[in-house]
Amino acid sequence: MxxxxxxxxxxxxxxxxxxxxxxxxxxxxxxxxxxxxxxxxxxxxxxxxxxxxxxxxxxxxxxxxxxxxxxxxxxxxxxxxRAECGYVLGLDIGAYRVLAALADLGGNVVATARRPVLPETTRDRRLEAVDEVVTDCLTDAGVEAPQVWTTAAGTTGVVGAHGEVTLSGAATDWTGVPLADHLGDRCAGAVLVDNDTRLAALAERRLGAAREAQHSVYVHAGLHTSAALIIGGQVHRGHGGAAGEIGVLPITPWATAADRLARCGAVPAGVPYREAAAHVLGAARAGDAAALSAVDRYASDLALGLATMVATIDPELVVLGGGLAHSADVLLPRLRDRLGPLCVRTPDLRASPLGDDRVALGAIRWAIDHVETTYLARNERPDTDR
Amino acid sequence: MxxxxxxxxxxxxxxxxxxxxxxxxxxxxxxxxxxxxxxxxxxxxxxxxxxxxxxxxxxxxxxxxxxxxxxxxxxxxxxxxRAECGYVLGLDIGAYRVLAALADLGGNVVATARRPVLPETTRDRRLEAVDEVVTDCLTDAGVEAPQVWTTAAGTTGVVGAHGEVTLSGAATDWTGVPLADHLGDRCAGAVLVDNDTRLAALAERRLGAAREAQHSVYVHAGLHTSAALIIGGQVHRGHGGAAGEIGVLPITPWATAADRLARCGAVPAGVPYREAAAHVLGAARAGDAAALSAVDRYASDLALGLATMVATIDPELVVLGGGLAHSADVLLPRLRDRLGPLCVRTPDLRASPLGDDRVALGAIRWAIDHVETTYLARNERPDTDR
Known part of the structure; x- marks a missing residue:
């Protein structure tokens, strides 16, 4: 023929x-x-x-x-x-701080700004802090709002299909905030919102410890304990954005694990609560018996929750991040010991190589992915940038 | 330009x-x-x-x-x-029976054959039963072995990357069987092997209750309790084929749930063990107090394991299959009641509409998918079929 x-x-x-x-x-x-x-x-x-x-x-x-x-x-x-032909904004809206990072389309960060907040900060003040860090970034970099093609935000809490916070345990006045709407009113381009731990997992997948793994679990070990999944190379949100919410299970001790570590007998008077858990890990490193016992318990608590996720998705790798992962030398061997006996196939366990801005870095990658599929693949530019 | x-x-x-x-x-x-x-x-x-x-x-x-x-x-x-231009074989190799189904490339089943086996059946006898059902199917349908383009098998146990059974709890002499190699020696075309529950989940995704759901969990409620996941529309194996192996977790009661139901006080003397659990569900339907209490406990046991998977992947839907799902009218409302309080977002819960051959049906779909990507998309035929 x-x-x-x-x-x-x-x-x-x-x-x-x-x-x-x-x-x-x-x-x-x-x-x-x-x-x-x-x-x-x-x-x-x-x-x-x-x-x-x-x-x-x-x-x-x-x-x-x-x-x-x-x-x-x-x-x-x-x-x-020409990476400078457009910009993206990555936001990290947490219980204790709000961070913005502005990057060009090559992912090069050109400005960052942050504000401290507290779990009990009001919703209005937390949103105001978001507006402030966005403005600071644009001003510092000399970039106009319409040059920002896509804004991606990671926030504490469960995030619904319309970018609203449907449930927040870590920030007291944050459940119900229509975050995507708030950002949409202030940002010229597209707005994406997801859970912060999920964007940390994305950062690990694209830039960090999970680059080679198709299926991985990211565990945030900090003042709160949370997790997110990479499945088939992609961030897994679940049907209603609630994937990885292991902390709610009564049979896992994640909801109280970090608090129990911070309140153990190994913390001297005068150490602020926010630094207590990290202090205990330091004391355990120095051989303090009470601290070692508390860290063993914490590792056991982490392992119990982690084992349910490992049994469910059989990941190649677990990445440990968050403030307490700075003491991975103390924590990882103990976590490995506790996790092994609970697994049919024990995954690799690694500390995150990324710093404390990983949520914003993950948000930037997400925003650039959005630019790629929405504009670059179609050889188009956003309406904003004219 | x-x-x-x-x-x-x-x-x-x-x-x-x-x-x-x-x-x-x-x-x-x-x-x-x-x-x-x-x-x-x-x-x-x-x-x-x-x-x-x-x-x-x-x-x-x-x-x-x-x-x-x-x-x-x-x-x-x-x-x-021209669906009859080739054939596929779907095998279900379980603790209590071995089943083969031969289908044309349109998925139309043209022959089935089965042999009863027992958990304690030797490895050699179980493999012999596999060979017998394959031969029976081909003979019944008048199909020659080289006309079978792809053979897919679902087996009890964890299946490794080379189609070997790495761990079997339900069949005693089955761990370590190189099943893909055994089938490869007897089948002309390609051979695929996976865990049986996973192929049941695939059948639900393609033909059953989970057709519309991107993320779902399939729970096999029978003499053993097991589960498999569909994520992003695809069967999720995990890194080492151990995804869904919730039964091993000491904090979930899946390993003993069905046995406890079968041994409860509501079973009269003379009812064989294999029929005991189904008997209890029937007695519960008739209002027997001891049976109702045992079913409540069983539903609670199922819910605890299921909740860990729901918290991990946030599925849209949970499908209940297996022998005990024939009493879904008794089981599902109780399971729903127990699961709800354990979930951030409670998935839909539905009984499987497929019969007890769903593993073989899933195997047939898998084999046809393989034919599609390997031969149809390339406009080629297998070497066997000349």
Whole structure:
């Protein structure tokens, strides 16, 4: 049978796919890419790559950079992704602090701002703090609000389908806050909201300890204990955004584990409550018997909740983050000892390599993913940015 | 910029995609499909649909059927998927029975065979029973072994990456059986092996109660209690095939729940152990106080294990299957009452509409999925079938 002609629609679709392939090849490289490399990475002829690179440059997605210094012969033309063509905001709205980080579309953080808050801070004041850190970031970076294509926020609490907080245990006046609506009124672009621990898990998947794992559990060990899942490489929200809410199970001691550690006999008078649990881990490291016993109990409490998630999804890896993960040298071996006997197949256990801004970093990755699927793949820009 | 020519490779790929689209449109329809309908469903011109239908017919994937009786004017040409062009085998290898079902590529079961076994049956005898049911099916249907493109088996126990049983609680001489190797020596085509409960979950997802749900939990309530997960529409195996193994958790009573029900005071002397639990559910339905109390306890035991999975993945739906699900009228309301207080968000709870052959049905779906991705999408046939 004869080959028939492809239709115009087919060709336009192929061309858009190829343009996106070139864009992705540019985005994937930290260094400028020559046309020859670009053609090879995008699986195109050099002529097609040149064509599409010129088009992407004209559209503001790419920029040609001067030839590499010291090139011999005819210098190779080189291009890079124009990461500064747009920005995203990542927010971390927790019980004890509010943090904003502004990044370009390459994920490079160009400004951060934070405000301390408390679990008992009123809803209005916490939202005001959110507005303040957003404004601070934009001002510091000299970026206008319409240049922010997507804002992603991680908040303490269970987050419903419309970006509202349906249940908050850690912040007292936070249940019912329509967070996506609040941010939507202030942000020019799209707004995404999810649980903070879930965005920490995303950060581990994309930048941290879970980069290689298809299925992993992230455990936040801090003043509260929480968890989130990566399944099939993706953050798992569940049907109603309540996946990973192990703390509610009466048969696991997560709801009280950190508090019990902080109130154990190994904490001297004068150590503030917020620092008590970390103090106990330090004392355990130094060999204090009461602290060692309290840490053993804490590891056992963590393991009981963790074992239910491990039995359910059989992850390759468990990543431990949060304030207490700074003492992973003390905590991880004990957690491993307690977890093993509870598992059919014991997962790897690793400390997070990311710092305390991982929720905001996860929010930035999420926002960039949104930009990629919404705008980059369609060769479009948001309405805001005109 | 001008539109450039698509390459020959692009066009060949497009053509193969379009042929697969036509094949899928034929497969999706229980009735023969006219060329006009085919074009519309595959998103092609009528000429292209005619072209590709002729090609698929020549290749043996499709067959033209006579015009619909009573057509007026020029009769519309109609085609159907040639489901009989290949076969798949689905096996259910349990503690108490071994079942094989042979189906054509449309999933139509053309033969089944079964053998009773016992938990204490030796490994050799159980494997022999497997060989016997396979032979019976082929003989009954008059199908030759090389016509079976793919064999999929669900077995009791945890299944490792190479189709070996790494751990079996329900069948005593079954841990360590290299089941995929055994089947591979006897079956001409590809061999797939997974845990039986997982294939029951797949059957619910594709044919049963979970068709509409992205995330669901299937609970097998029988002589043993087990569970499997559907996440993002897909069966979730976990990293080492141990997902859903809730029964091992010491904090859940699944390992002993069915046994406790079967041994409760409501069972008269003379009722065999295998029928005791079902008997108790019947007595509870009739209002027997001891039976009601035992069923309440059983529902509470099920709910405790189920709650850990619900808290972990937040499913939309829980499907209850297995022998005791025949008494769903007695069991489900009690399970719902016990589960609710343990959940942040309580999933729907439904009884399986599928019969006791659901594992084999799930195995058939899995085998057909394998045929689809391995052979149909590439327009190829297995080596066996020549």
């Amino acid at each position: 004869q080959e028939r002609q492809a239709t115009g629609g087919d060709l336009a679709m192929l061309r858009r796919q190829n343009a996106f392939g070139v864009l992705q090849a540019l985005r994937a490289s930290a260094e400028p890419v020559t046309l020859t490399e670009l053609a090879s990475r995008a699986g195109l002829s050099r002529a097609s790559a040149e064509d599409l690179a010129a088009e992407l440059t004209e559209q503001g997605w790419a920029v040609e950079v001067p030839p590499a210094p010291g090139s011999v012969g005819r210098p190779a033309r080189r291009y890079r992704f | 001008q539109e450039r020519q698509a390459t020959g490779g692009d066009l060949a790929m497009l053509r193969r995609q379009n042929a697969f689209g036509v094949l899928q449109a034929l497969r999706a329809s229980a009735e023969p499909v006219t060329l006009t309908e085919l074009a519309s469903r595959a998103g092609l011109s009528r000429a292209s649909a005619e072209d590709l239908a002729a090609e698929l017919t020549e290749q043996g994937w499709a067959v033209e059927v006579p015009p619909a009786p009573g057509s007026v004017g020029r009769p519309a040409r109609r085609y159907r998927f």
